[in-house]
Amino acid sequence: MTNFPERVFSGIQPTGNLHLGNYLGAIVKFVALQNTHECLFCVVDLHAITMPQAPDELRDAIRRIAAAYIASGVDPAKNVIFNQSQVAEHSELAWVFNCVARMGWLNRMTQFKEKAGKDRENVSIGLFAYPTLMAADILLYRATHVPVGEDQKQHIELARDIAQKFNNDYAASIAAQGHGDAFFPLPLPLIQGPAARVMSLRDGSKKMSKSDASEFSRINLSDDADAINQKIRKAKTDAEPLPTELEGLKGRPEAENLIGIFAALADVPAEKVLQDFGGAQFSSFKPALAELAIEKLGSIGAEMRRLEKDPGYIDQVLRDGAVRARAIAQPIMNQVKDIVGLLR
DSSP, X not given: OOOOOOEEEEEEOOOSOOBHHHIIIIIHHHHHHTTTSEEEEEEOHHHHTTSOOOHHHHHHHXXXXXXXXXXXXXXXXXXXXXXXXXXXXXXXXXXXXXXXXXXXXXXTOHHHHHHHTTOGGGSOHHHHHHHHHHHHHXXXXXXXXXXXXXXXXXXHHHHHHHHHHHHHHTHXXXXXXXXXXXXXXXXXXXXXXXXXXXXXXXXXXXXXXXXXXXXXXXXXXXXXXXXXXXXXXXXXXXXXXXXXXXXXXXXXXXXXXXXXHHHHHXXXXXXXXXXXXXXXXXXXXXXXXXXXXXXXXXXXHHHHHHHHTOHHHHXXXXXXXXXXXXXXXXXXXXXXXXXXXXXX
8 A cells, every 4th residue: 555645735715805714724723734744835826716806806815815824823934835826737637637537526516506506507617627626736746634624525525536536547557657556645634623614703504704795794814903803792692691511502503603713712622611601691701702812813914914015025935835836746747647648
């Protein structure tokens, strides 16, 4: 059995404002993983253009994601931070995977159904096929682990299916090229922490989203202290006091969400939060949550704003990262071409 060295890959789309859900569900994990793994953190700008984007706004959004990575503590010297479109091998491998993946696999993808809605005949081919690009993003670096939110787990399962089918379809060629019994690893999702799925502040049954029409549904990483305080104060709750046990949160999605956010920001179990606040009204819990959120996020927002005023620095970080990413990606893509039978 082929052994693959552990390597982490993950990325965030440059669409809309980064919010608390992105931070707790992804970026916090990035910061922790950089101390234990070789990591590549990407701004997946090619995924963004599956929907219409204004060019100038897209460029600014790419820089904003990179600034958020750095402001949150992702070290560009220790990790590879880059934007996807600067490494052409992502698109090359995506085409190979388009020829490996099956239509039935993509037809079952939940996010495509949600984004396309009833107008499936008029959406772009890119929106339909972007899971194969996502698989290419991961497997181009032969990444073994991918920190993702619960809603992205299906995409990692598809990447595993594509890797397995490639390994099976080209088994003889893989062995002949000296790669053993598998060329690609089967990547594992890293879904961890009490707030891997942060919900809307206006509706505890809906995920916190960059595309929600209401600004009060989310806390943006760029929000200042006043905005954070106001959004938490106006967050939807119910009339009951907070329970003392986790069981008491069942059927109370808004309460469960706010407790989960506090637990994640404080890096403590939800049970500990209920020990401290059980029996209290939301009128006393919300100020404590706002204070904690401002303490944790205030400096990140300030650093993001500082970095965004220096686009030259961010562009240099992304260029340097792309060079380092390409040094890994190009040899792997060349090996894929050799395995498939393409003449180099």
